[in-house]
Amino acid sequence: MMLLWASVLWVLASAGVAMLPMRHQYVPGVALLVAAPVLIYFIGAQVGWIPGLLALAAFVSMFRNPLRYFWARARGQHPELPK
Template sequence: MSLIAAILWVLATTAVAMLPVERHFVPGRILLCIAPFLLVWMGFELGWMAVAFGLFAVGSMYRRPIKYYWTKWRQPTEGPQCPSR
């Protein structure tokens, strides 16, 4: 059953890729958030090799958003500044 869900996820991701650029954001983010749950489900049903291929597919299709969020999360956050004397 997880394989069918994965195939539907790939088809949905492909359909989102065919949308105009300004309409990618919301459905693309939803599909990216669903991907880890789908990979865990595939891991339980099909084993680690399916997860490896799934990770490769997600990384291939969402390489730019993953790179964006990775650099955003790695930047230090600015906390409250102490006044210098």
């Protein structure tokens, strides 16, 4: 039951962060980005690998731009941030 509430709170927090102006999204967005893999792992461990895979697909879909940015930084590129 705790996993369900943690997942619901994460979704509500991400929806709230999405409504913020872009310049205010960075700090809470990074916190959600860091918390998501832990939550996805627990979903996969407690519910099953198929729901875990679906959660991973939803995570990648929602955070595709920050993940592209971090991927480019990991490859040594310097992408521009939006203003």
